Amino acid sequence: MKKALTIAGSDSSGGAGIQADIKTMMANGVYAMSVVTALTAQNTTGVSAILNATPEFLSQELDSIFTDIFPDAVKIGMVSESGLIRVIAEKLGQYKAANIVVDPVMVATSGARLISENAVEVLKNELFPLADLLTPNIPETEVLTGMQIKSAEDMIEAARRVSEKYNCAVLCKGGHKLNDANDLLYENGSYRWFEGKRIDNPNTHGTGCTLSSAIASNLAKGFSMEESVNRAKDYISGALAAMLDLGRGSGPMDHGFAIKNSYTEEAENL
Numbered sequence: 250m251k252k253a254l255t256i257a258g259s260d261s262s263g264g265a266g267i268q269a270d271i272k273t274m275m276a277n278g279v280y281a282m283s284v285v286t287a288l289t290a291q292n293t294t295g296v297s298a299i300l301n302a303t304p305e306f307l308s309q310e311l312d313s314i315f316t317d318i319f320p321d322a323v324k325i326g327m328v329s330e331s332g333l334i335r336v337i338a339e340k341l342g343q344y345k346a347a348n349i350v351v352d353p354v355m356v357a358t359s360g361a362r363l364i365s366e367n368a369v370e371v372l373k374n375e376l377f378p379l380a381d382l383l384t385p386n387i388p389e390t391e392v393l394t395g396m397q398i399k400s401a402e403d404m405i406e407a408a409r410r411v412s413e414k415y416n417c418a419v420l421c422k423g424g425h426k427l428n429d430a431n432d433l434l435y436e437n438g439s440y441r442w443f444e445g446k447r448i449d450n451p452n453t454h455g456t457g458c459t460l461s462s463a464i465a466s467n468l469a470k471g472f473s474m475e476e477s478v479n480r481a482k483d484y485i486s487g488a489l490a491a492m493l494d495l496g497r498g499s500g501p502m503d504h505g506f507a508i509k510n511s512y513t514e515e516a517e518n519l
């Protein structure tokens with residue numbers, strides 16, 4: 250069985266972060282492992298508290314994974330402080346981790362800031378150069394480039410700049426400003442659009458975490474970058490189209506849609 254690792258924060262409500270990543274990896278048929286960077290007290294309406302791991306503890310978590318069950322792909326999500334980012338960069342380099350997907354998480358769907366301002370520079374300088382793929386949304390791409398993105402052409406130019414600067418593939422996720430579900434993959438000097446059908450579902454808590462974990466799962470299984478993104482887009486459409494409606498705010502998606510079997514059907518009837 251292929252194995253994937255998520256290095257991210259815990260979302261107590263289970264819609265984003267580590268919990269979304271593990272659900273996604275499992276539904277995509279890979280063995281999921283997790284290195285927790287922070288605990289968040291969070292639900293569908295917002296984040297009320299964050300407790301970071303210490304760099305020393307994070308370092309031990311990473312050693313435990315890499316010296317035993319070596320992952321075929323690694324997804325990195327919320328890492329809010331520069332000391333933690335440095336440990337991750339050092340360990341991924343030391344163990345020569347492969348198939349690294351970095352989701353530069355900055356702000357939660359609910360609006361809460363999930364990275365300290367000075368950590369963005371460390372993320373760019375130390376972690377991005379190790380990545381095979383970066384998955385910023387439009388506001389994050391604007392922060393990374395200093396450009397304003399108002400059109401599809403702006404997205405292409407911004408993705409090109411990020412891809413060339415960090416020598417990796419970039420998936421710039423539309424949707425936030427352009428009101429569609431079209432994402433742009435810039436890889437090796439050329440680009441391709443992945444057109445998603447926008448699903449009329451206000452419950453989008455954790456879409457970014459889910460997409461990057463689905464891509465990492467597919468890379469772990471040996472698919473190409475393009476095929477991994479394609480399959481991940483199908484997965485997110487399915488999870489949104491299942492129309493789960495939980496909580497008082499922007500709720501989580503239904504990861505069960507892909508793994509419906511006699512156990513889940515039985516549970517639903519209870």
Ligand SMILES: Nc1ncnc2c1ncn2[C@@H]1O[C@H](COP(=O)(O)OP(=O)(O)OP(=O)(O)O)[C@@H](O)[C@H]1O
Pocket residue numbers: 265356357358385386387422423424425429430431432445446447448449450453454455456457458460482485486489
């Ligand atoms: N309503 C929707 N219908 C279809 N696809 C969507 C919808 N909303 C988001 N997506 C897709 O979900 C994926 C994640 O995108 P999004 O831009 O929401 O990430 P994000 O902003 O990083 O997420 P998060 O808010 O969890 O941090 C993208 O492929 C995007 O196109």
Ligand SMILES: Cc1ncc(CO)c(N)n1
Pocket residue numbers: 257258259260265266267289291326327354356357358363454455456457458
């Ligand atoms: C822990 C965590 N990671 C990422 C996100 C981004 O949606 C979130 N809301 N919470």
